[in-house]
Amino acid sequence: MERQRAFSWFGAACAIATAVALIGSGWPWTVAAAILLIWLGSLWLSTAKPPRSTPRREPSPFSQDNVEAVLALSASPQLLTENGKVVVVNEAARQIIGAHIAGQDARVAFRHPEAIELLNSEDSGVCTIRNFARPQDCWQMRRQIIDERLALIELANRTAEVVVERAHTDFVANASHELRTPLAAIIGYVETLREGDGAIAPATADRFLSHIHREARRLQDLVSDLMSLSRVEAEKHDAPSSRVALAGTVRRAAMDAAGPDRAARVDLSLDSGLLVAGDEPQLEQLVRNLVDNSLKYAAEGGRVRVGLTADGMRYARLTVADEGAGIPKEHLPHLTRRFYRTDPGRSRTSGGTGLGLAIVKHIVERHRGRLDISSEVGLGTTVTVRLPLVGHIGNTDAGAETIVPSNLAEPG
DSSP states (O other): OOBSSOOOHHHHHHHHHHHHHHHHTTOOHHHHHHHHHHHHHHHHHHTBOOOOOOOOOOOOSOOHHHHHHHHTTOSSOEEEEETTEEEEEOHHHHHHHOGGGTTSBHHHHHOOHHHHHHHHSSSOEEEEEESSSSTTOEEEEEEEEOSSSEEEEEEEEOHHHHHHHHHHHHHHHHHHHHHHHHHHHHHHHHHHHHHTTTOSOHHHHHHHHHHHHHHHHHHHHHHHHHHHHHHHHHHTTSOOOOEEEHHHHHHHHHHHHHHHHHGGGEEEEEOTTEEEEOOHHHHHHHHHHHHHHHHHHSOTTOOEEEEEEEETTTEEEEEEEOOSSOOOGGGGGGTTSTTOOSSHHHHHHTTOOSOHHHHHHHHHHHTTOEEEEEEETTTEEEEEEEEEEEEEEEEOTTSOEEEEEOOOOOOO
16 A cells, blocks of 8 residues: 555654553553554554545447347448457348358458558548449448447448449530530531632532531530430429320321321321320420431331330330341440440431430330330331320210229339
8 A cells, every 4th residue: 555645753652652641640551552553543544545446347338239239220231340350240231241241350351452441540430442342333431439349330332423423424525525526517617618718619618508507407406405305304203194195196296207208108006095194295205206216227218117005904005116227236225325326427427416215215214114125137126115004095885085094003
C-alpha cells in the first residue's frame, strides 16, 4: 500500500507518553495498551492512501445473437466482424457473397485491394469496389467501428447508377455525333455556294440545295425523335388510363407511315374488337416507327404485313413483319439501344435516326407490354408487341356496341 505522506512520529510519541501517564495514574496497563494501539493505528491509517478502486466493467450491449437478429431485418448486405473475422452474415450478403464467408477473415472474403485497405484501417470509412459479385458491377462498402472488437460492414449496390451515368455519357456523345454529321454537310454546301460568287452552274447549285434540304430534314427528324424519346422516358412510370380501340389506331398510323407512295405495299389484318389502356398518340407513334422501319428495310417492292389479334383473353398482339434481308442474331439484343444500327451507311441513306426502336421500347414499357423481335437472314424480320387488354368490343343483337371487360395483367 502506498503512503500519502511520512508517518507522524510526534503523534506516536504523544501516544506513548499518554499511555505511560495513564499507567502512572493507576490505570490498568491493559487499558493503557489498548488506547496506545488505537492511537497508533489511527495515525497509520491517516497517513496511508485508500486502496485504488477498480472501475466496474459494464457488459457490451452488442452480442452476436442480438446483432444477428437486427441484421436479418435489413434488405442490404451486411456483415459483423469480430477482431477482423466475419461472425454474422445476413441473408442479403449470403446471396451476394456466399454463406462460406462466415468464420473467414474479412480480407479473405472480399479479396479486393480497396476493401482490404479499409479493413486494415483502425477507423471507420467508405470505399468503392468494382467487379465484385459479377463483371462490370459497382458496390460501395461502408465499415463502421462499434468497439475494440466489433465492426459492421454494409454493402450498397451502385451498379445501376454507374450504368445510367455511362448511358447518359454515351447518349450525349452519340447525339453530338449524329447532330454534327448533317450540320457539317449543310455548312459545307452553304460555304461552297457562297464562295462560288454566282459561277456555279444552276444544276449544280440546285443539287447542292437538294443536299442541304435533305440534311436539314434529317436534322429535324433527329431533333423530333430526341424530344419524343425524352418525353416518353419522362412518362414511362405513369401508366395510361384512356381506353383505346387499337384497330383504328393501328390502321391510321400504318397508312400514315406508308404514305400514298408505299400504301400498296402494306397488308392489314386487324381484329377490330380490342381495347387497351393506352396513350393514343404514343401508340400511333409506335406503329408508325415499326411500319416505317419495315418499309425501309424490306426488299425492293417487298410487302409489309401488319396484324392485330387477341393473344388469349389477356393481351392484344400486334405484329409487323417484312420480307427483307433479315438481321443477324448477334444484333438482335442491341436493336433497341439508342443510335444502334446494324448497317450505319444504309440507315443514314434511308433517313433513319437510330432512335425508332428505342422509342418503341419505352412506349411498350409505359403501356406495361412486351416487345419481341425475331429475324432470320434472308427471310425478314418480325416485331411483336403484346399489350394488356382491358376489354373488347362486341355487337348486341340490336346492333349496339357493348364493351366486355377483360382481365388486366402484365406480361411475364
